[in-house]
Amino acid sequence: MRLDVVTIFPEYLEPLNVSLVGKARARGQLNVHVHDLRRWTHDRHHTVDDTPYGGGPGMVMKTEPWGEALDDILADGYETGSSAPALVVPTPSGRPFTQKLAVELSERPWLVFTPARYEGIDRRVIDEYATRIPVYEVSIGDYVLAGGEAAVLVVTEAVARLLPGVLGNVESHRDDSFAPGAMANLLEGPVYTKPPAWRGRDIPEVLLSGHHGRIARWRRDEALKRTTAHRPDLIERCEPTAFDRKDRET
Numbered sequence: 001m002r003l004d005v006v007t008i009f010p011e012y013l014e015p016l017n018v019s020l021v022g023k024a025r026a027r028g029q030l031n032v033h034v035h036d037l038r039r040w041t042h043d044r045h046h047t048v049d050d051t052p053y054g055g056g057p058g059m060v061m062k063t064e065p066w067g068e069a070l071d072d073i074l075a076d077g078y079e080t081g082s083s084a085p086a087l088v089v090p091t092p093s094g095r096p097f098t099q100k101l102a103v104e105l106s107e108r109p110w111l112v113f114t115p116a117r118y119e120g121i122d123r124r125v126i127d128e129y130a131t132r133i134p135v136y137e138v139s140i141g142d143y144v145l146a147g148g149e150a151a152v153l154v155v156t157e158a159v160a161r162l163l164p165g166v167l168g169n170v171e172s173h174r175d176d177s178f179a180p181g182a183m184a185n186l187l188e189g190p191v192y193t194k195p196p197a198w199r200g201r202d203i204p205e206v207l208l209s210g211h212h213g214r215i216a217r218w219r220r221d222e223a224l225k226r227t228t229a230h231r232p233d234l235i236e237r238c239e240p241t242a243f244d245r246k247d248r249e250t
């Protein structure tokens with residue numbers, strides 16, 4: 001997979017050099033190019049924004065630098081053998097970013113991220129490229145951020161870990177809170193490791209029992225408890241399992 005990120009804060013994307021994404025890049029599973037948008041400005045001040053038409057607070061990112069940047073990046077990708085790019089526009093007004101969308105994005109060969117600052121990018125940029133390639137406008141949540149770079153880090157990690165060979169233990173996907181299966185749509189319950197006792201706190205007995213059926217049931221019960229407490233909206237979406245059917249029979 002090829003990833004391009006166009007930003008006025010390239011240093012914000014340094015975390016893409018470390019950990020899971022960094023290792024995937026080192027192994028050649030991910031090809032990441034971070035571009036400074038100001039490279040495509042031509043004035044002394046490297047201007048990327050201007051006041052909004054219609055008035056109002058803040059500034060809007062100008063069309064010209066984005067257009068020149070995206071044209072160059074797409075041309076470079078095509079020339080070097082990449083194909084089927086999609087634009088990923090991080091924006092608070094986008095569709096919610098979910099595990100399902102992470103899976104969809106992970107199946108694409110090339111993503112071009114356009115994190116904005118200020119009040120956003122002039123709409124004509126997105127409309128222009130939407131005539132050529134798929135555009136995903138994506139929100140990572142309902143809160144105020146200064147820009148979209150943090151969202152690029154979130155989306156990139158969620159997508160990269162789904163790429164074949166990136167996660168060592170193929171089982172790791174199975175237990176994800178939002179991956180398909182018995183624990184789908186449930187929040188993960190508590191986890192424990194050695195030492196067996198710590199400041200007077202022991203490990204739940206069932207986890208030491210070696211009884212895999214009981215352990216699986218306990219984990220699902222704990223996940224149901226946690227989900228009921230923190231995300232009741234997910235409960236009606238979770239799949240009934242053998243445990244639930246037995247409960248209904250008894």
Ligand SMILES: Nc1ccc2ncsc2c1
Nearest residue numbers: 090091139140144145151
């Ligand atoms: N403020 C804010 C909230 C969510 C979000 N998602 C992508 S960019 C962004 C910005």
